């Protein structure tokens with residue numbers, strides 16, 4: 510039996526494919542390469558010795574997606590990563606985000622229904638909590654008012670999946686709410702490859718540390734946090750990948766919709782990250798304190814108890830690992846994946 514991985518050449522998807530292969534599973538990747546490159550398949554093959562079957566397909570093309578299922582009747586489950594995911598971009602082009610993220614998911618669910626596939630692990634985000642009502646954030650923490658269309662699509666898809674399960678109680682859906690994925694595969698052959706100027710903190714820090722950018726702009730130093738800068742729950746991408754394996758194992762044993770916060774349970778401020786990165790790598794990260802970024806919240810980190818108790822998963826990599834692995838990837842791939 511095989512597992513369909515949508516968005517499987519992306520940052521988190523590709524690392525999850527590696528971990529699936531490592532435990533003897535058979536992933537099949539579907540990706541439209543809108544935010545990733547086919548060379549990732551070469552790196553997966555180098556790291557694991559196996560090149561997964563790949564379909565360059567847009568999930569918004571229902572006929573093409575149906576053909577993937579028809580050609581692979583042994584698809585038993587789906588891990589759904591594919592999504593547009595840049596917060597700032599989603600504010601600029603909201604219709605594109607709603608169309609792409611919702612239609613692709615609806616097409617996927619229709620194809621699953623038609624071909625009798627009833628297990629899904631869905632890539633959601635802590636963004637669904639908005640400005641969280643409590644810290645640390647539990648799965649029972651009320652969902653908030655999202656500050657951008659990207660986050661709203663994640664909230665909508667969680668609702669869509671819950672309603673589909675109500676109508677099809679023999680389905681099983683595991684919804685993973687990610688916090689801040691960072692780091693890279695220890696080989697330095699795979700990692701985060703943002704297009705253009707990185708939106709996220711870690712890739713920006715690694716580009717400053719390797720001299721590609723002059724300094725880091727710290728967005729806001731007047732938040733109600735221990736040092737005034739934003740606090741987040743950073744999680745190593747390999748820990749996150751392994752959480753999907755645990756979620757899949759769980760989803761194969763229950764017919765339910767379950768939500769899990771996938772974080773470390775620890776919050777680090779921006780300046781904490783700068784210090785940790787300099788200490789772990791020996792590289793300087795010059796920075797300037799500037800105004801807040803619109804839409805940012807002060808503090809966001811997980812209560813990861815449920816994932817530990819129900820999935821038997823907890824993060825194993827620490828901040829030193831995250832910094833060293835991110836730096837190793839950036840150093841070995843200064844321009845990211847180059848075809």
Ligand code: WQD
Nearest residue numbers: 594596634636708709710711713726727728739741779805
């Ligand atoms: C982290 C902290 C910034 C860049 C977003 C999405 C979330 C997920 C992860 C998709 C904040 C500060 C950042 C910089 C800075 N994406 N920062 N200078 O905003 O917590 O989460 O990315 O799933 O859904 O919301 O991550 O890395 O952008 O910011 O000071 O150049 O770093 O203000 O405090 P964020 P981030």
